[in-house]
Amino acid sequence: MVLELIFTKYNYIIYITLMTIGFYGMIGKRNLIKKLIGMSIFQYSIFLFYVSAADVSGGTAPILLKEPAVYVNPLPHVLILTAIVVAVSTLAVGLSLAIRIYREFGTLDEDKILELSK
Amino acid sequence: MITDHLPILLIVIGFFGAFFTPIIGMIRKELCSPWATFITMLQFLISLLLLYNVITAGNISYWLGGWQPPWGIEYAVDILNAFVLVIVAGVCFSVSIYSRKSLGLEVPGKEMPLYTLYILLSTGMLGIVVTGDIFNLYVFLEIASLAAYALIALGDRQSRMASFNYMIMGTISASFILMGIGYLYVMTGSLNMADLSRLIPALYGSPVLLVAIAMLVVGLSIKTALFPLHTWLPDAYTHAPSAISALLAGTFTKVGIYALIRVMFTVISPSYVIETVPVMSMLTWLAAIGILAGSVLAIAQYDIKRMLAYSSVSQIGYIILGVGLANNIAMTGGILHILSHSLMKVGLFMVAGAIIYRTGIKNIYQLKGMGKKMPYTMGAFVVGALSMIGIPPTIGFASKFYLAWGALEAGNWVFVVVILLSSLLTAVYFWRIFENVYFGVHETEEIKKDEAPLSMLLPIIAFAVLILLAGLFASLPIEVIKIWVTGVLP
DSSP states (O other): OHHHHHHHSHHHHHHHHHHHHHHHHHHHOOBHHHHHHHHHHHHHHHHHHHHHHHOOTTOBOOOOOSSOOOBOOOHHHHHHHHHHHHHHHHHHHHHHHHHHHHHHHSOOBHHHHHHHTO | OGGGGHHHHHHHHHHHHHHHHHHHHHHOGGGHHHHHHHHHHHHHHHHHHHHHHHHHHOOEEEEGGGOOTTTSOEEEEOHHHHHHHHHHHHHHHHHHHHHHHHHHHHSTTOHHHHHHHHHHHHHHHHHHHHOOBHHHHHHHHHHHHHHHHHHHTTSSTTHHHHHHHHHHHHHHHHHHHHHHHHHHHHHHSOOBHHHHHHHGGGGTTOHHHHHHHHHHHHHHHHHHTOGGGOTHHHHHHHHSOHHHHHHHHHHHHHHHHHHHHIIIIIISOHHIIIIISOHHHHHHHHHHHHHHHHHHHHHTOOBHHHHHHHHHHHHHHHHHHHHHHOSHHHHHHHHHHHHHHHHHHHHHHHHHHHHHHHTOOOBGGGOTTHHHHSHHHHHHHHHHHHHHHTOTTSHHHHHHHHHHHHHHHTTOHHHHHHHHHHHHHHHHHHHHHHIIIIIOOOOSSOOOOOOOOHHHHHHHHHHHHHHHHHHHTTHHHHHHHHHHHHHHOO
């Protein structure tokens, strides 16, 4: 039962594992760049969930062919394209903030920054 | 007819305005601020028109590109939408008038990017409120959030770190929301809110629905800064430029609360989140703790903006408490408190900004003699503070009265005590300011009257007058809200 679940739904297990790693990176790491790396892993794990949940094995793109074939719903992929754009812009904002913080305080360590900004 | 296209015009005008701000900035930097005022004024007028149309002619459903709803994106406006739209657009408009001088001093020479982001933030928030498509809501949420991170980072030295922490929290929140939407989509195959509400009853009892609700509630609670998830808010509001603090305090958290109400009561039915899974009663208890904790933490602050930020945490608790109790009266009180908190907190933050503009003072114990120096500004502050405490002729009294009445109606005495106790605590932290401003003696120098410039004073006075007017004619908004509440709650 459990083994069957692991082998048939492994995509969800991978997504949850990645999500947890990313979440740990965002919360647990003290370096701002590592936090941003965690943030990216966290966001991309969710994209993986969307894309893998939409997949049908043996399916093709839903282009009108002469014979009706097994096709994949394209909407989740389109949604994730939008979400990828959002994730990239968030990362850009985050990195530019990290640059400003580094110029201001000369470090990227969160504890040191908190000490310096008192 | 152009009036048929009002919901999309709200968004198109905003994006058009944001797109052309850099071009206008290249011609003359000084034109950016009037341009932002003009765009937000158009948005405000459209919102007012939408509210009027919804009240007189019923709900509006706008199909983008003419595609029928479950397939195309729909902009659905009902009374709750229109009510929040008017609040958000009104605050964006008045703060844009106020911001010209205030931001000119605090963030000199950056008008062009600043007002581009300002219009994007305003449009993003209006988009969250106007849309009837749940994925569209996520996209607008991110547009508004990204603009907000950048605007907060324009503040003082610590603002970048505050903005970074807000960005981490905001991304967690947005990702949770995205995941919740994904779970709903995988189970139902639809993203339209009205369509989802038809499809979800078939899923009752499914664990996936429970996970989706949990994700959405956690995600939206971070955005609204509900108590244990409020940690980003005090830093962000303290270190952001004053006008931006005022804007965010009055609109962004309210938009989050709107999204929470919309998801819980329109997408997922009220009976499910109240009776089957006690999401709402969990939220009320968190809100009650938040009300007290926010007030106590506010008493401990010396910085005027930080004090107002913690008081925001407590006031957000009031709104969630009213929504969570979910009976007719408490819900009306909660939604009315969205209006009253926006009016009060924006007014108070604008006063704090005006004080910083004239004197640079942030510590409340240095405000001695300010009552003589800036009499009109401080008068507006008193009106706002009295409304926060809940003194009768103000709007704060009306909403708190409804909240307490609703708590009684629900038979929950603990919440009545919490509301009354928090009013007392609110009085304590505002009294410290009154004491310093009016009764504190300034030893060193003669105090000359030195009022804030007119473009700052005008919005401040307008908000003070609105607080009083809305309080005197509170039955007007209450009637409007009641139409929506009775339509939703059984």
